[in-house]
Amino acid sequence: MIELTLEQRKAVASEGESPPRVLDPVTQTKYVLVREEVYNQARRVFDDDDEEFVRELTPDVMKIFGRDGWDDPAMDVYNELDPRNS
Numbered sequence: 072m073i074e075l076t077l078e079q080r081k082a083v084a085s086e087g088e089s090p091p092r093v094l095d096p097v098t099q100t101k102y103v104l105v106r107e108e109v110y111n112q113a114r115r116v117f118d119d120d121d122e123e124f125v126r127e128l129t130p131d132v133m134k135i136f137g138r139d140g141w142d143d144p145a146m147d148v149y150n151e152l153d154p155r156n157s
Contacts, residue, residue, distance in 0.1 A: 075083065082091050083104065090109075093102040105113075115124045150156060 091104045093104055094100070095102070116128070118124070
């Protein structure tokens with residue numbers, strides 16, 4: 072594990088860019104520094120094996136889809152394009 076320097080700790084604690092961005096000056100690779108609990112929550116979204124989390128998340132996702140127009144009849148064309156419905 073890499074420990075933050077004093078300068079890095081100040082940057083993380085400041086009211087600046089959130090989450091803090093980090094640049095490797097040698098490779099010019101950019102990183103985003105997030106707290107471990109935030110990373111773990113985000114990782115769960117992409118973890119195919121976490122079916123319980125997907126079931127918990129589905130009602131909220133469907134509310135957002137409905138609010139953002141997915142219930143619009145014009146969107147039905149996407150159901151027709153779904154090969155699973157053939």
